[in-house]
Amino acid sequence: MRFPFLFVTRGCKAVPRLQQSQFPSPLSTLPRYQRISVLAHLCKDERSYFITTPIFYVNASPHLGHLYSAVIADCLHRYKLLQGFNSKFATGTDEHGLKIQQAAEAAGKDPLTFCTDVSERFKHLFSSCNISYTDYIRTTEQRHCQAVEHFWSVLWNKGLIYKGSYEGWYSTQDESFLTLLQVGDAVDSSGKQIKVSLESGHQVEWMKEENYLFRLSAFRSQLLDWLKGNPQAIQPERFYHTVLQWLQHDIPDLSVSRQRSRLQWGISVPNDPEQTIYVWLDALVNYLTVAGYPDKHDQWWNVAHHIVGKDILTFHAIYWPAFLLGAGLPLPRTIYVHSHWTSGGRKMSKSLGNVVDPLQRSQMFTTDGMRYFLLRQGVPDSDCDYTDRKVIRLLNAELTDSLGGLLNRCLAPALNPTQVYPSFCPESFPREQGGRAVAEDYHMLDAVKNLPAVVEQHFESIHVYKALEAITACVRQTNAFVQRHTPWKLDKSNSEEQRWLDTIIHVSLECLRIYGTLLQPIVPEISDKLLSRLGVQSGERSWAALNFLPRYQGMDCPFEGRALGSNSGVLFSRLENENVDKQKPTKAKKAAKQK
Numbered sequence: 001m002r003f004p005f006l007f008v009t010r011g012c013k014a015v016p017r018l019q020q021s022q023f024p025s026p027l028s029t030l031p032r033y034q035r036i037s038v039l040a041h042l043c044k045d046e047r048s049y050f051i052t053t054p055i056f057y058v059n060a061s062p063h064l065g066h067l068y069s070a071v072i073a074d075c076l077h078r079y080k081l082l083q084g085f086n087s088k089f090a091t092g093t094d095e096h097g098l099k100i101q102q103a104a105e106a107a108g109k110d111p112l113t114f115c116t117d118v119s120e121r122f123k124h125l126f127s128s129c130n131i132s133y134t135d136y137i138r139t140t141e142q143r144h145c146q147a148v149e150h151f152w153s154v155l156w157n158k159g160l161i162y163k164g165s166y167e168g169w170y171s172t173q174d175e176s177f178l179t180l181l182q183v184g185d186a187v188d189s190s191g192k193q194i195k196v197s198l199e200s201g202h203q204v205e206w207m208k209e210e211n212y213l214f215r216l217s218a219f220r221s222q223l224l225d226w227l228k229g230n231p232q233a234i235q236p237e238r239f240y241h242t243v244l245q246w247l248q249h250d251i252p253d254l255s256v257s258r259q260r261s262r263l264q265w266g267i268s269v270p271n272d273p274e275q276t277i278y279v280w281l282d283a284l285v286n287y288l289t290v291a292g293y294p295d296k297h298d299q300w301w302n303v304a305h306h307i308v309g310k311d312i313l314t315f316h317a318i319y320w321p322a323f324l325l326g327a328g329l330p331l332p333r334t335i336y337v338h339s340h341w342t343s344g345g346r347k348m349s350k351s352l353g354n355v356v357d358p359l360q361r362s363q364m365f366t367t368d369g370m371r372y373f374l375l376r377q378g379v380p381d382s383d384c385d386y387t388d389r390k391v392i393r394l395l396n397a398e399l400t401d402s403l404g405g406l407l408n409r410c411l412a413p414a415l416n417p418t419q420v421y422p423s424f425c426p427e428s429f430p431r432e433q434g435g436r437a438v439a440e441d442y443h444m445l446d447a448v449k450n451l452p453a454v455v456e457q458h459f460e461s462i463h464v465y466k467a468l469e470a471i472t473a474c475v476r477q478t479n480a481f482v483q484r485h486t487p488w489k490l491d492k493s494n495s496e497e498q499r500w501l502d503t504i505i506h507v508s509l510e511c512l513r514i515y516g517t518l519l520q521p522i523v524p525e526i527s528d529k530l531l532s533r534l535g536v537q538s539g540e541r542s543w544a545a546l547n548f549l550p551r552y553q554g555m556d557c558p559f560e561g562r563a564l565g566s567n568s569g570v571l572f573s574r575l576e577n578e579n580v581d582k583q584k585p586t587k588a589k590k591a592a593k594q595k
């Protein structure tokens with residue numbers, strides 16, 4: 001639910017005191033507790049939020065790692081929308097540079113046709129996987145070329161770019177310059193001694209040429225001040241410390257152009273057609289282009305948050321902020337960093353070719369299944385190895401058995417023949433113990449009541465897996481609640497027993513409503529199915545509507561007595577896999593079981 005008409009600045013003072021009659025219509029239809037909650041959320045921050053993925057290099061088709069970045073950003077975007085923010089979400093493709101020039105040549109295509117083909121593949125993947133971007137940028141677009149030229153001219157006019165001579169190691173694969181400390185020895189497949197980047201393993205070459213340099217060295221202390229004053233600027237914390245560590249040493253000026261004779265596929269340096277702008281400077285400016293730069297861009301640029309893989313941290317946490325400081329622009333609010341999916345123990349990468357096709361996997365395991373897996377299993381702080389077996393096990397356990405099983409149990413016609421949201425009986429489940437509920441039931445209520453705050457905290461630091469861990473733990477508690485009270489054994493001809501049965505189901509459906517609402521940013525289709533089955537309308541699915549079990553608090557529940565939605569089948573079908581089913585426990589597991 002979005003309330004773009006409410007003007008709210010930092011702090012609550014700027015929020016006008018609204019009379020009941022002044023609440024704009026969608027808000028005025030909400031119960032009082034929800035209105036307060038909406039306003040409280042809007043007071044916490046500005047109402048705008050701008051989230052970006054890296055723009056993806058189109059030298060080859062997308063793989064699972066690219067989808068991962070996009071799914072994280074999509075999850076944050078959807079979460080902000082649920083909270084009532086006006087959120088903008090940009091992704092797209094990075095289309096200039098030597099690697100693309102070479103890949104297009106190898107494919108026998110002109111570079112733009114080549115880029116368009118691959119860019120369309122990314123777009124197709126994202127739309128197939130429900131990536132709800134609001135802007136898809138390509139760096140070959142006119143609006144972007146204009147933004148880059150303008151940005152360059154600003155830096156040039158401030159004397160921050162000068163013509164010089166660059167000499168050093170360069171990795172074409174990474175489109176990156178390296179210091180001596182970042183380079184090591186290796187042997188190629190023919191047994192020849194080569195130099196490689198210690199970080200990516202890609203071969204590097206010694207490069208010496210006349211080009212333009214950016215005065216990066218002049219920004220070290222400003223970058224340190226920025227980070228020290230904004231400890232949340234790079235998250236998770238581990239990467240914040242990595243960048244601080246990098247800044248303990250001098251940083252050399254950065255070459256920001258290539259001779260046109262070597263690189264034609266890129267934007268020319270303004271007033272110097274012999275030079276092409278460095279692909280990373282070009283690419284990073286995409287975030288400004290989407291925000292509207294060089295025209296009116298403040299609304300979005302002031303609230304920008306980037307999602308990036310750890311492989312491109314230097315570019316986003318050092319070069320980009322230095323360029324922005326140079327241009328006199330605000331720095332991004334947060335740089336969220338995630339680690340890598342590995343395959344066979346090595347970073348999944350286009351150049352290595354050890355990639356998993358995300359489109360094919362999302363057809364095998366469903367789009368929501370893949371989204372759930374990536375966000376549940378992916379840990380931003382550390383790498384994670386991908387296998388299909390892990391996907392199948394996780395989805396069967398958590399989506400089919402735990403969540404789907406709970407929904408099935410609670411909606412079984414034998415327990416709920418009229419298919420309505422049953423009533424809650426305060427005498428059976430009083431606020432003080434003494435009814436039919438036991439201590440564990442009260443613990444469960446506390447856990448579910450606190451769940452939105454826990455999930456919010458983890459979403460804010462992109463630890464989505466922790467949010468899912470907390471939701472899964474609550475789902476388990478609700479299953480245990482149903483199991484403990486065996487509602488199917490209660491005597492429906494006895495009115496007191498029937499009231500208790502209804503209460504058990506009411507409480508369980510309330511839990512499911514909270515889980516379904518919180519899961520929307522992660523698995524939008526499954527959540528929609530779940531909430532629709534519970535009869536929860538689209539206007540009742542926002543963060544503000546997360547008012548758990550109001551009847552227990554002595555308030556009205558809008559769902560009580562309402563007809564449930566139609567049954568559209570199982571929530572998540574079990575995934576079959578022979579290998580998984582046939583797999584025998586290892587010796588170590590057997591021993592652990594016996595203990």
Ligand SMILES: Nc1ncnc2c1ncn2[C@@H]1O[C@H](COP(=O)(O)OP(=O)(O)OP(=O)(O)O)[C@@H](O)[C@H]1O
Nearest residue numbers: 057065066069308309312340341347348349350351
């Ligand atoms: N293995 C991966 N795991 C997680 N994210 C990844 C992975 N590979 C790429 N990404 C995401 O995509 C971004 C851009 O990656 P890039 O296009 O360079 O892919 P790549 O496969 O590493 O390419 P190359 O092999 O050509 O270097 C990364 O910063 C990250 O956000």
